[in-house]
Amino acid sequence: MTTRLFGQRVERVEDQRFLRGRGRYVDDVLVDTHAGTLHAAVLRSPHAHARIVGIDVEAVLDLDGVHAVWTHEDLPGPMAEPLPLLIPHPALTHGRTQHALARDEVNYVGEAIAFVVAEDRYVAEDAVDLIRVSYEVLPPVVGIDAARAATCAVHDDVxxxxxxxxxxxNGDAPAAxxxxxxxxxxxxxxxxSSCQPMEGRGVVSRWDxxxxxxxxxxxxxxxxxxxxCVAARLGLDLDQVDVITPDVGGxxxxxxxxxxPExxxxxxxxxxxxxxxxxxxxRREHFISSAHERGQVHHVEVGFDDDGRVLGLDVMFWHDHGAYSPYGLIVPIITATQLLGPYKPGAYRVRFESLFTNTVMVTPYRGAGRPQGCFVMERTMDAIAAELGLDRAEVxxxxxxxxxxxxFDHGLVFQDGRELEYDSGDYPASLHKIKELIGWDGFPALxxxxxxxxxxxxxxxACYVEGTGVGPYEGAHVHVExxxxxxxxxxxxxxxxxxATVFAQIVADELGVPLEDVEVVSGDTRRMPYAVGTFASRAAVMSGSAVHLAAKAAKDKALRxxxxxxxxxxxxxxxxxxxxxxxGTDASLALGTVAVLSNPLRYAFDEASKLATQFVVGDPGKPPVAEDDEPGLEGRDFYSPQRATFASGMHAVIVETxxxxxEIRILRYAVVHDCGNIIxxxxxxxxxxxxxxxxVGGAxxxxxxxxxxxxxxxxxxxDFLMPYVTEVPGEIEIDHLETPSPLNPLGIKGAGEAGVIPGSAAIAAAIEDAEGIAITSMPISPSDLFALRSRKETP
Structure with missing residues (x-):
């Protein structure tokens, strides 16, 4: 029998290509045309807040090698409209999105104002420098405190x-x-903060x-x-547009x-x-004109008994969503709901204000609001333990x-608009595992x-729960050649x-074929035109389930x-x-032969070799496949979940200051993780x-x-500090717990963001334990810690 691949440590099939320098990213795309590829550059605002009084592009038009320059007034039809508000919400009373090129006003340093296309990037950049913009500079709003003070406004109507x-x-938290x-x-x-993939944004386009x-x-x-979006804004039919995502560098x-905009x-x-x-x-463009995340300020009121049980929890927080809000309230809603982690407070109330500032807009960054919520809840748990003199794990x-x-239904609404209902887990078992892994009980002696x-x-x-596998759907197509x-x-x-590895494992298991015979193609709308995307720890749950269903359909047809x-x-x-x-017999057919037989054309069938060989015309009255089957040996299916499935885990860390x-140095780092059945x-x-x-970087x-x-x-x-290999733990001790999800056919949960969520909370707790100083803000640098020490020592 073929060895089952699901759950096995199969080496990644894609790695050799990358290790040998054979990756192909957007900047590597060479479009084969006689005339050659033109290059674009963007003029970006030098001001955080200003009215555009005038734009003079005359000098650009005289520069040899420049083919075109656009400002907002040059944009045709729908291109001149604001960019789409991707996830509206009834509570978002003042949703705002930017234009592809700024109209009348700029609201952050880096906002796009003009777009130049030239023979090469050098000429395009020179042309950008020749554009003259007259500004009326306005007072900026920078940071949550300034936004709350509202001495000036980012948008006049807000x-x-x-x-x-x-x-x-859920319940009456203030009374409790x-x-x-x-x-x-x-x-x-x-x-x-922000994510900084090694490959920034890039786009290439060709019109035929x-x-x-x-x-x-x-x-x-x-x-x-x-x-x-491209089809809608350019007035094209959806079928006229193909989008291909090659290798992506993060x-x-x-x-x-x-x-x-680009x-x-x-x-x-x-x-x-x-x-x-x-x-x-x-790289500078990525810093000042892509997206940031994380910035939040929280006030917590909590009531509890002498055993540390939370009887009421009341949280008010302020979320900085930057100059625009294309992703609506996804990040603060996730913070508000995922803050609860694996706990069940007697009563819970959460309120937030999402604030405009004259800074880069905020969209989800790995963890997407969960690191903030986890930090708040876990710092609260540690504060309760300190107040009572109890072990932090016991609380x-x-x-x-x-x-x-x-x-478990929390009585709240999650990011997908559905009930915040945890499907499965075993938090006491995770706690036992993490204490054993890090040596919790023996640490006081150490x-x-x-x-x-x-x-x-x-x-x-630090403990966390992560909603994963959100809908609405994903699809898959499995075709046997x-x-x-x-x-x-x-x-x-x-x-x-x-x-390319995990989905091949699922297909190989279901179809009974060798792993090396399975090829996975992703991110090409010519092959799969309808999908949602890769984010929110949803790929394995959503596409994995769809791949499983499509492979099963192909298998059922092959057997028929x-x-x-x-x-x-x-x-x-x-x-x-x-x-x-x-x-129990020697009778068999190669799967490829079955694929041949799935074609409604007739083939001669050689009994000796069990192969369909020569095409013939004959016996037209008898189709080779069932009358309700389509030609070809393939399966296509879509998966849509009832609701999100909830992964969980716990991190523990030992630091030295x-x-x-x-200086803060990580000595040990341990993780217990539950993502359901592991592929x-x-x-x-x-x-x-x-x-x-x-x-670690965020902490x-x-x-x-x-x-x-x-x-x-x-x-x-x-200038932007990042952890190097010298700062990241050389060995991360990992243990797994598998509580299968009942919500999908594979019993799996997402795993993509789990590693980042509790980092700040766990490291803050360890620093506090080492120093005896309350850590209430992250990230914390040596300078920050030194300042905290000084304040503690000053009467």
Whole structure:
């Protein structure tokens, strides 16, 4: 029998290509035309807030090599309208999106104003420098405090800078807190940061006048979304537009914002000029004109009993969504609901205000609001433990949802508009595993030994729950070639998650073929025109389920056709190593032969070789496949979930803080993770490793440093701190727990963001344990810790 691949440590099939430098990214796309590819550059605002008084492009038009320049007033029809509000919400009373090119006003440094196309990028950049813009500079609103003060407004019709207010509750939290025997309040903050994929945004487009077709190559996480927007804004039928996503050098959320201005401007220019056009952003452009996340300020009121059980929890927070809100309220809604983690407070109320500022807009970044919520809840748990003098793990255990309480309905509404109902989990078992993995119970002795040596070490713990696999749907197409090879098409894009491996594992298992015979193609609307995208830890759940269903459909058809050819009962057939055979006999057919037989044309069938060989015309009255079957050996299916499935996990970390320099060093890092049934443990662990690295960056290094005028002060890799291999734990100790989800056919949950979610919370707890100083804001640098020490020592 063929060894089952689901759950096995199968090596990634895509890695050799990347390791040998054979990856092909958007900037590598060479469009083969006689005239050659043109290149684009963008003029961006130098001001955080200003009215555009006038734009003079006359000098540009005289520059040799320039083919065209566009400002807002040059944009045709729908191209001049604001970019789409991707996820509206009733509470978003003042949703705002930017234009492809700014009209009348700019609201952050980096906003696109003019678009130049030239023979090469050098000429295009020179042309941008020749454009003269007259501005009336306006006072900027920078940061949450300034937005709340509302001494000036980002948008004239939103004088208080509040884009949305929202409240959710389950029970009467203020009353429960007032009646609780113990009460504390906390003020907590996570600062603004951003994801920085090694490959920034890029787009290439070609218009074919002979076929009236537009081809777009984009480094995106949502190829079908880009396709829809491009078609709508350029007045094309959907079938006239093909979007291809080649290899993507990292996404982490920043590439889900469809469309970026350049994803519309480049195709528009390609069609207008009759030549391919390319745009590739530079690193500074990515810092100042893509998207940021994380910035939130929280006030917490909590009431609890003498055992640490939470009786009432009341949270008010302020979310910085930047100058525009294309993704609506997704990030703060996730924070508001996922803040609860694995716990069940007696009563819960959460309120937030989502605020406009004159800074880069906010869209989801790996974790998408969960790191902030986890930080708030876990700092609250630690504060309760400190107030009562209890073990921090015991306080968490006292508040856990128990295994026999699933499904557990929190009485709130999640990001997808459906009930916040956890489907499965075992939080006490995870806690037991993480304590064993990190050596929790033995740590006090270790800490005492270090103190005797003049060293400061501390331990921290953080728990999280992550809603994954959100809808609405994903699809898959599985096609068995006459060679026996299997081609799989999914609508998702891939940015390094190992899709080509895990989806091939699912298909190989279901169809009974060798893994090397399965090829997975993603992010090409020619192969799968309808999809949603790769984000929100949804790929494995959504596309994995769709791939499973499509492979099953192809298998069922193969067995029907083979049963007729072999004159056997379908129930007596099996597929092993790409061969359909009758159990207990020598009768068999290669799967490729079954694919041949699935064609309604007639073939001569050689009994000796069991192969369909020569095409013949004969016996037209008898179709080779069932009358209700379509030709071809293939399956296509779509999967839509009832609701999100909830993964979970716990991180623990031991840190050392230098008594003199306040340097923070991670000594050990441990993870227990539950993503349901695991398709490939090695790939899941790779996702965890990457997430932990980003979590370390978010906890200790990475933040956007704006000055009061809205200028980003660290918009380069020289100034924006990132963890290197010397800062990321060399070994991350990982254990798995598998509580299968009942909501999908594979029992799986998402795993893509789990590694980053509890990082700040766990590291903050460990630093606090080492220093005896309350840590209420992240990230924390050595300078920040040194300042905290100084304030503690000053009477």
């Amino acid at each position: 004088p208080d800078n509040v884009g949305a207010r929202m409240e959710q509750r 807190i007032a009646a609780a025997p113990r009460r504390i309040s906390l003020d907590l903050m996570i600062e603004r 006048p002979d076929t009236s077709r537009l081809t777009v190559w984009s480094s995106t996480q949502t190829s079908t979304g880009v396709r829809g 996404g982490f959320g920043v590439k889900i914002n469809h469309p970026w 994803e519309l401007l480049v195709p528009m220019a390609a069609r207008a000029l009759g030549r391919p056009v390319k745009f590739t952003e530079d 968490r255990a006292a508040n856990f949802i128990q295994p026999d309480e699933f499904p 800490k005492a030994e270090a103190a005797a040596e003049g060293r400061r070490i501390g331990i921290g713990l 006459t060679s026996g090879k299997v081609k799989v098409a999914i609508g998702l894009t891939t940015q390094g998650q190992g899709h 056709i083979a049963a007729e050819a072999l004159e056997a009962d379908v129930d007596d057939l099996e597929i092993v190593d790409g061969v359909v055979r009758v159990r 230098d008594p003199d320099t306040a 490939n443990p090695m790939i899941v662990e790779g996702q965890i490793h990457g997430g932990v690295a980003q979590g 200790l290094y990475e933040k956007m440093e704006y000055d009061e005028s809205g200028q980003l002060q660290n918009a380069s890799f020289m």
